[in-house]
Amino acid sequence: QKEVEQNSGPLSVPEGAIASLNCTYSDRGSQSFFWYRQYSGKSPELIMFIYSNGDKEDGRFTAQLNKASQYVSLLIRDSQPSDSATYLCAVIDTGTASKLTFGTGTRLQVTL
Amino acid sequence: GAVVSQHPSRVICKSGTSVKIECRSLDFQATTMFWYRQFPKQSLMLMATSNEGSKATYEQGVEKDKFLINHASLTLSTLTVTSAHPEDSSFYICSALPLTGSSSYNEQFFGPGTRLTVL
Numbered sequence: 088q089k090e091v092e093q094n095s096g097p098l099s100v101p102e103g104a105i106a107s108l109n110c111t112y113s114d115r116g117s118q119s120f121f122w123y124r125q126y127s128g129k130s131p132e133l134i135m136f137i138y139s140n141g142d143k144e145d146g147r148f149t150a151q152l153n154k155a156s157q158y159v160s161l162l163i164r165d166s167q168p169s170d171s172a173t174y175l176c177a178v179i180d181t182g183t184a185s186k187l188t189f190g191t192g193t194r195l196q197v198t199l
Numbered sequence: 200g201a202v203v204s205q206h207p208s209r210v211i212c213k214s215g216t217s218v219k220i221e222c223r224s225l226d227f228q229a230t231t232m233f234w235y236r237q238f239p240k241q242s243l244m245l246m247a248t249s250n251e252g253s254k255a256t257y258e259q260g261v262e263k264d265k266f267l268i269n270h271a272s273l274t275l276s277t278l279t280v281t282s283a284h285p286e287d288s289s290f291y292i293c294s295a296l297p298l299t300g301s302s303s304y305n306e307q308f309f310g311p312g313t314r315l316t317v318l
Contacts, residue, residue, distance in 0.1 A: 119305065130292045130312040131243065175242060183248075185231060185296055185305050191242045 089114045091178050093190035101198050106163040108193050110176030113157070119179040120159045122150060124172045125192065131175055135161070166197045202226055203295050205310035212283055213318055219279045220313045222293030228273035229295035233307060234266075237290040249276040273298075283317045290314055 090113040100106045112120075119138045123131035137143045137150040137159065149162040163170055173192040180186035202225040212218050222232055230251045235243040247268050248256045255268035267279040276295075280287055291314075294307035 121306075128290075128314075130309045132309070133306065136306065179305060185307075186233070186245060186248065187294075187307060188245075189242045 089178075089180065089188055091176055091188050091190035093174075093176055093193045095191055096194040097196050098193055099196045099198055100166050102166060102168060104166050106166045106170065106195055106197070108161040108163075108174050108176075108195065110159045110161075110190055111157055112159070112176075112178045112188075114178065114181055115154075115157060116181040117154075117157075117178045118181065120150070120152060121177040121179075121187065122148075122159075122161045123175040123177060123189075124170075125175055126172045134174075163195075166195075168197050168199060171195055171197045201297070201308045203293065203308045203310040205291075205293055205313050207313060208311060209314045209316075211316045211318065214284050215282055217279055217281045218283055218315060219277055220291055220293075220315075222276045222278070222295070222310050224274045224295040224297075224308070227295070227297045227308075229297055230273060231296040232270060232276040233294045233296070234268060234276075234278050235292045235294070237292060237312075243292060246278075280315065283315070285317045288315055288317045 092111045121136045122134045125131045135150045137152045143150045147164045151160045173194045175192045176190040177187040204223045206221045232249040234246045246261045249268045249270040251270045257263045270276040292312040293310045
């Protein structure tokens, strides 16, 4: 069974701090990784995808991938209250190259 | 671009009735659409993969006779929950995969979801 693991949280960070969200996956052959943000009662929205080892930055968000350790993370700099949401890590299925396996999500709370 | 709609956004029905949920890609064509279900405080669980012009592929444990999927065109897939029961109450979300070459790294575009409540 291919698995994607996340700490469910809640992760509480003060406004302006860096939030660090982590994800591990079991399928060593996985190539593409996605971070989604989901507000309560809404569907997920894509924040970033990453496929190469190392860091990928987009504004306040940085995704980090380490395929050897089967680990992908998301850093949110200068966290804002509007960042409070559940962050879902998702991995493309290597067999179909299209199906996504989602982690359980980490709930982030940014406090004033 | 890449907008996916779902209809209805909310539905309340009586136990034993059937409910149809539509998923449309508004500005692109999608040969593949996915149907997910999300229970409170849980993650998205893939129910089935819907392919235009062919039968859907269901994930293990999902009853294909209960959750009927039809993907009649490149922009529309429907999910029908037959003989719905209270345990089917959930948030149903579809996503659409644009035709090959028109999105980066097989990015799926998600609909806004349909909240189903079965009384």
